[in-house]
Amino acid sequence: MKKLISLILVTISLLIIQPASAAKIPTNAKKLIRHYKESIIGFEDNHIVFTDGTRMKWDDGIKNKSYQQLLDEPDLEDMFHDKYRKRKAQIPLSVNYDPGRIRVEPFFLKLYGESADKVKENLKEIIWCPKLVGQKIMVSTLYGADKKFEKISAELDKYPEFAPYLSKIAGTFNWRKIAGTNRLSMHSFGMTMDINTKFTHYWQWDCKCKNEDVVLGYNNSIPLKIVRVFEKHGFVWGGKWYHYDTMHFEYRPELM
Structure with missing residues (x-):
């Protein structure tokens, strides 16, 4: 029963979060949602939304961080700071x-x-x-x-x-x-x-x-x-x- 209720709540959350904000979801945030869909249900108000209802800020608003700041104080957006090159x-x-x-x-x-x-x-x-x-x-x-x-x-x-x-x-x-x-x-x-x-x-x-x-x-x-x-x-x-x-x-x- 608990699993059924949890599934219903997740489904409702998806209906609430995704349609209204899909156009505003940053491209890289969509990647997190797609690859970790078991844990992330959407994006709203500059936050990644997890299946348990908790949220994590996407962009902390701090621009031009030093390299050490990127390592020690990153936001989720910063994780995509450098594009990975699959080619050599x-x-x-x-x-x-x-x-x-x-x-x-x-x-x-x-x-x-x-x-x-x-x-x-x-x-x-x-x-x-x-x-x-x-x-x-x-x-x-x-x-x-x-x-x-x-x-x-x-x-x-x-x-x-x-x-x-x-x-x-x-x-x-x-x-x-x-x-x-x-x-x-x-x-x-x-x-x-x-x-x-x-x-x-x-x-x-x-x-x-x-x-x-x-x-x-x-x-x-x-x-x-x-x-x-x-x-x-x-x-x-x-x-x-x-x-x-x-x-x-x-x-x-x-x-x-």
């Missing part, structure tokens, strides 16, 4: 071009769970590349993330030449802060994967620092064919960030 990114990357690295932490806490225990309630064990690797990993079942991981696994399993890169997965679910920051890592939500660190490059390792204002070069050893498989299924690659993290793949279908 121009090298060298523009300074502070980090599509997907600007994240509103409360938004993802709302989507995936506000604590490690809450996130764990929606984790599933899958076998990563059963022919080439056979490693057990834990990933989120929310928003179809687990099914995307399984499709990527099945596709990459056909390429034995990629086995060294795909073995010894460095991590999926891991509730923690990003090194050198107070920002929660996206690994906390079980929708992110780090592949074998032996073949990867990370800006903090290369500069031997945690200063996000540092002038960086660029390094990558990951075959772009692996990248394209992840991208096809809605994952951004940290190798397309100025603050590069070439082991890192993150499920962000709204950016693709």
Whole structure:
């Protein structure tokens, strides 16, 4: 009965919110509604509206934020500050071009769970590349993330030449802060994967620092064919960030 009442309330909310405001919904807000429809029912008065009736501001009205402000004080609109390029990114990357690295932490806490225990309630064990690797990993079942991981696994399993890169997965679910920051890592939500660190490059390792204002070069050893498989299924690659993290793949279908 509770589920039926909840469904009726959601349906009524959709009827109220969507028709009156659909023309005014920002394009990128529509992407959030489309890809996270299980949790988001619409947009009204500069706010994303969740299925439980709570709201989150889209645009905080602050313009020309510094790069550090974008990282530390973003609004939902800011998450689309840099357009992700599915084609090969121009090298060298523009300074502070980090599509997907600007994240509103409360938004993802709302989507995936506000604590490690809450996130764990929606984790599933899958076998990563059963022919080439056979490693057990834990990933989120929310928003179809687990099914995307399984499709990527099945596709990459056909390429034995990629086995060294795909073995010894460095991590999926891991509730923690990003090194050198107070920002929660996206690994906390079980929708992110780090592949074998032996073949990867990370800006903090290369500069031997945690200063996000540092002038960086660029390094990558990951075959772009692996990248394209992840991208096809809605994952951004940290190798397309100025603050590069070439082991890192993150499920962000709204950016693709």
